[in-house]
Amino acid sequence: MFGRRKNSGSAKDTADEAREAEQVADELDDNGAESGSRRTNLPPAPRPDGPWDISEVSQPGEGRVDLGGIFVPGVEGMELRVEVAGDAIVAATVVLRDSAVQLQAFAAPKREGIWGEVREEIASGITQQGGIIDEVEGPLGWELRAQVPVQLPDGKNGVQLVRFVGVDGPRWFLRGVISGQGAVQPDAAGLLETIFRDTVVVRGEGPMAPRDPIVLKLPNDAQMVPEGVQQEDQESSKFSGGMGQLQRGPEITEVR
Numbered sequence: 001m002f003g004r005r006k007n008s009g010s011a012k013d014t015a016d017e018a019r020e021a022e023q024v025a026d027e028l029d030d031n032g033a034e035s036g037s038r039r040t041n042l043p044p045a046p047r048p049d050g051p052w053d054i055s056e057v058s059q060p061g062e063g064r065v066d067l068g069g070i071f072v073p074g075v076e077g078m079e080l081r082v083e084v085a086g087d088a089i090v091a092a093t094v095v096l097r098d099s100a101v102q103l104q105a106f107a108a109p110k111r112e113g114i115w116g117e118v119r120e121e122i123a124s125g126i127t128q129q130g131g132i133i134d135e136v137e138g139p140l141g142w143e144l145r146a147q148v149p150v151q152l153p154d155g156k157n158g159v160q161l162v163r164f165v166g167v168d169g170p171r172w173f174l175r176g177v178i179s180g181q182g183a184v185q186p187d188a189a190g191l192l193e194t195i196f197r198d199t200v201v202v203r204g205e206g207p208m209a210p211r212d213p214i215v216l217k218l219p220n221d222a223q224m225v226p227e228g229v230q231q232e233d234q235e236s237s238k239f240s241g242g243m244g245q246l247q248r249g250p251e252i253t254e255v256r
Helices: 013-030 113-128 187-197
Strands: 063-066 070-073 079-085 090-094 097-109 132-140 141-151 156-169 174-181 239-241 252-254
Touching: 070 090, 070 097, 070 187, 090 187, 097 187, 097 239, 113 132, 113 141, 113 156, 113 174, 132 156, 156 187
Parallel strands: 079 239
Antiparallel strands: 063 070, 079 090, 090 097, 097 174, 132 141, 141 156, 156 174, 156 252
16 A cells, blocks of 8 residues: 655655655744645644554564564464565564464654555455455554455455554554454454554664655574475474465455
8 A cells, every 4th residue: 555666866866756755844843734625634633552663662672573674572382474566564463373463564744644545445445346444453553454355375365464564653653564363363463463562663763755664674693584485394484484464364355
């Protein structure tokens, strides 16, 4: 649902473009919309329970995996996957048994949140595909609970149940996508919600256009394993490359 500019030209040109885009967004914050059709976004709400900005945590690496743009809480038995766009790592997914939460951080304007606007765009995209959206206030605030049309392995049509959650922070926005049992059973979602809440975002001070993804990195001791390749020691490896669509458990329902 987020666009990302194709990387062309010099690094200086890219930085200048990002700085200009950020300045335009800040001017709109200060002066209001240039036209009456622009949606009004509210300032980021307080986050007493997280997710956290790097400035709010004294030891972000304690009990968390350092992925550069975010610190992800470590949980016993979890598998951590990364999603690559071009040459950049832009998302991380924590898999716990039959549930998963994808974490992705984006740049945002200084004085306004974008989650309300993003919810509208996600809902519009899914309904155009024939899916169903419910907007509810859940444990993490306002979220979308979606029934997304998918094609089952046998070629039949089905739906995948997914929860889209999001929180606005200082100049960043963190989105979570919960799938599997966590999208269906509250008991299975609790630990995934805790992981989302305890994630630390590192926006950085450099210029970034609003909605640009905050790029991640692998820890120095991580080993990338291509998706579909069996690991000799499943328990010793946290990472596998890529992130296919998670289709496990009752979140996939055949449409008859």
